[in-house]
Amino acid sequence: xxxxxxxxxxxxxxxxxxxxxxxxxxxxxxxxxxxxxxxxxxxxxxxxxxxxxxxxxxxxxxxxxxxxxxxxxxxxxxxxxxxxxxxxxxxxxxxxxxxxxxxxxxxxxxxxxxxxxxxxxxxxxxxxxxxxxxxxxxxxxxxxxxxxxxxxxxxxxxxxxxxxxxxxxxxxxxxxxxxxxxxxxxxxxxxxxxxxxxxxxxxxxxxxxxxxxxxxxxxxxxxxxxxxxxxxxxxxxxxxxxxxxxxxxxxxxxxxxxxxxxxxxxxxxxxxxxxxxxxxxxxxxxxxxxxxxxxxxxxxxxxxxxxxxxxxxxxxxxxxxxxxxxxxxxxxxxxxxxxxxxxxxxxxxxxxxxxxxxxxxxxxxxxxxxxxxxxxxxxxxxxxxxxxxxxxxxxxxxxxxxxxxxxxxxxxxxxxxxxxxxxxxxxxxxxxxxxxxxxxxxxxxxxxxxxxxxxxxxxxxxxxxxxxxxxxxxxxxxxxxxxxxxxxxxxxxxxxxxxxxxxxxxxxxxxxxxxxxxxxxxxxxxxxxxxxxxxxxxxxxxxxxxxxxxxxxxxxxxxxxxxxxxxxxxxxxxxxxxxxxxxxxxxxxxxxxxxxxxxxxxxxxxxxxxxxxxxxxxxxxxxxxxxxxxxxxxxxxxxxxxxxxxxxxxxxxxxxxxxxxxxxxxxxxxxxxxxxxxxxxxxxxxxxxxxxxxxxxxxxxxxxxxxxxxxxxxxxxxxxxxxxxxxxxxxxxxxxxxxxx
Numbered sequence: 096x097x098x099x100x101x102x103x104x105x106x107x108x109x110x111x112x113x114x115x116x117x118x119x120x121x122x123x124x125x126x127x128x129x130x131x132x133x134x135x136x137x138x139x140x141x142x143x144x145x146x147x148x149x150x151x152x153x154x155x156x157x158x159x160x161x162x163x164x165x166x167x168x169x170x171x172x173x174x175x176x177x178x179x180x181x182x183x184x185x186x187x188x189x190x191x192x193x194x195x196x197x198x199x200x201x202x203x204x205x206x207x208x209x210x211x212x213x214x215x216x217x218x219x220x221x222x223x224x225x226x227x228x229x230x231x232x233x234x235x236x237x238x239x240x241x242x243x244x245x246x247x248x249x250x251x252x253x254x255x256x257x258x259x260x261x262x263x264x265x266x267x268x269x270x271x272x273x274x275x276x277x278x279x280x281x282x283x284x285x286x287x288x289x290x291x292x293x294x295x296x297x298x299x300x301x302x303x304x305x306x307x308x309x310x311x312x313x314x315x316x317x318x319x320x321x322x323x324x325x326x327x328x329x330x331x332x333x334x335x336x337x338x339x340x341x342x343x344x345x346x347x348x349x350x351x352x353x354x355x356x357x358x359x360x361x362x363x364x365x366x367x368x369x370x371x372x373x374x375x376x377x378x379x380x381x382x383x384x385x386x387x388x389x390x391x392x393x394x395x396x397x398x399x400x401x402x403x404x405x406x407x408x409x410x411x412x413x414x415x416x417x418x419x420x421x422x423x424x425x426x427x428x429x430x431x432x433x434x435x436x437x438x439x440x441x442x443x444x445x446x447x448x449x450x451x452x453x454x455x456x457x458x459x460x461x462x463x464x465x466x467x468x469x470x471x472x473x474x475x476x477x478x479x480x481x482x483x484x485x486x487x488x489x490x491x492x493x494x495x496x497x498x499x500x501x502x503x504x505x506x507x508x509x510x511x512x513x514x515x516x517x518x519x520x521x522x523x524x525x526x527x528x529x530x531x532x533x534x535x536x537x538x539x540x541x542x543x544x545x546x547x548x549x550x551x552x553x554x555x556x557x558x559x560x561x562x563x564x565x566x567x568x569x570x571x572x573x574x575x576x577x578x579x580x581x582x583x584x585x586x587x588x589x590x591x592x593x594x595x596x597x598x599x600x601x602x603x604x605x606x607x608x609x610x611x612x613x614x615x616x617x618x619x620x621x622x623x624x625x626x627x628x629x630x631x632x633x634x635x636x637x638x639x640x641x642x643x644x645x646x647x648x649x650x651x652x653x654x655x656x657x658x659x660x661x662x663x664x665x666x667x668x669x670x671x672x673x674x675x676x677x678x679x680x681x682x683x684x685x686x687x688x689x690x691x692x693x694x695x696x697x698x699x700x701x702x703x704x705x706x707x708x709x710x711x712x713x714x715x716x717x718x719x720x721x722x723x724x725x726x727x728x729x730x731x732x733x734x735x736x737x738x739x740x741x742x743x744x745x746x747x748x749x750x751x752x753x754x755x756x757x758x759x760x761x762x763x764x765x766x767x768x769x770x771x772x773x774x775x776x777x778x779x780x781x782x783x784x785x786x787x788x789x790x791x792x793x794x795x796x797x798x799x800x801x802x803x804x805x806x807x808x809x810x811x812x813x814x815x816x817x818x819x820x821x822x823x824x825x826x827x828x829x830x831x832x833x834x835x836x
Contacts, residue, residue: 096312114232127152127197135211154184154199166234170330173528192303217664225249246326257419259598261292261353267701270316270329278514283579290564292599306333308535350680354570356602358677361775365396369636377419399438413496427504440513447478460489472720483538486524513537531809537563547569564748573603583716602676605632614640617647618718621752628658628715631683667766667778673706709763713756729761761788764797779807
């Protein structure tokens, strides 16, 4: 939200009160309170007829400083609020003639005490990483609506880039953008997003989380090109400055605060195949797809039934459409015997034709208006209502129907929607504010289903395929990118969203391979299949047409076979990266700057990424196979064809449909598994340790996980006289393959 016209003028409909001078400091045991006048105080008369801002500094975690800015303290913060994990911190609070300071670990907030001036600096040691100064902290009153907003703006340095803010399909670097936190079903070609996260990070080693679940507005070097401004309706603003020193450490701290991603089951990393959305299908159709993949030797891990496993108009009643699936229990048993896991589509909406609608209405399980009527709409399902997720009895009722599906043999759920949550004239069971519930609804929805899966299937086996999210939603993986289109342009915007999700704490991410809308030409399909199978999770899904590869061309089958099998063999490495995401919050799909924060050429790269710490992936976005990508310093080797390429510059290449730049980082020991037809197997049994460009005298360590995330084996390899010397605790066969020449 913009409050100014240029640097000096205020917009006509706003009156502004800015922090202008520190007038009082109150040091408490674990908090620093600073009273700021909203105009300079030169005499006693200046304290009259003017407002103040009470600024409180506290430490929810080491290396994190929480800033709470309040205008009217009698206006309570509205619920719901993000669930923030806090640890015991003993801050250092000091005051001198010039400054008052608050220190949490390596991060210090320092408030200037000079007359007629206001400045808050955030320092790492002696270095200022950002600051809030002239017309920074403030309160805005909209004179037309009577609404009040609190805001702050933090300075950006020369060359500082801003990333994150959830899933964004706009430019990867957010500088110059206005971004509103408002979950919406807008597709991938707009500024709207399914997953809004009021957290950003920069390439200067810190991040900022705004602790408001409502529609926080960010002006990222837009209204004021030197600053990131954030604002929210109300009389109090709460935000956290998180200092990790590096991008990875910043994500570690952020996910420690908002929740680590759960570790998905190993089987979920294989290829998923869907019925697609509005296509016609029955058991004969789905079986033909499954058998067709097997006949073509394309390993399949998960089969997904989209909306029409239920009857139209009845979404959701959780009953199989008997006209096309007369024996669902038998069908699921037959598919399990083929080694498949089963996913079913659900959402939190209940159509009026569903028998559950009357039941939910009678028991108060559906979202209501303030007059007690059930809120309804015809948008999506006729007369549908929405589950009130704040009602414990409603959650239990909804989950009881999911339990019946789990008993039948369903393994996981695609938790679709959760964005179209009304805010006008809405009353929640627990009294939550409707504006603050709009984004937060998805957190409670996905948490509810994920917790049920953990309870029934056990920890380590729970998995969602979710579309909407907000801060903390990374705890309930996995999330996919929403409704994209069948084009290279949409493929690129999909990747930009995945990179932004990685900056927002989401460890795992997927997308609809070849685009959801329309049907891709064969070349787009093949290029996207490669990209999809080099993502953490890989799903073939569409809207009005099937996505089995033989419907595109025979080479599509070759591409799907090659890269599905490659992913299976890479699982000792990929699942190790998944464990790292679970334990430290470092995403599997990593923006280049996350792995190479000291290489400024990586700051803006949005058409390539690191998959884990050692594999560089540059998807091909052209029919003719031309691709341009950047390699950081060192001697890199293409995993697919053994070509060696010196880094430190841009590379131009042409690739056929069975290839792409898949580069191995110098100094890597890459574990390659012995199984190419499934993703859940004993990764240490018969593993090949491929050693890339490890110099004489250098040592590298490779850790192989079990499928439950525990450590299976450790290999420490030292190069001596061109030979690899191995120290290991492994009790299973392995081989070492050198790629050092």
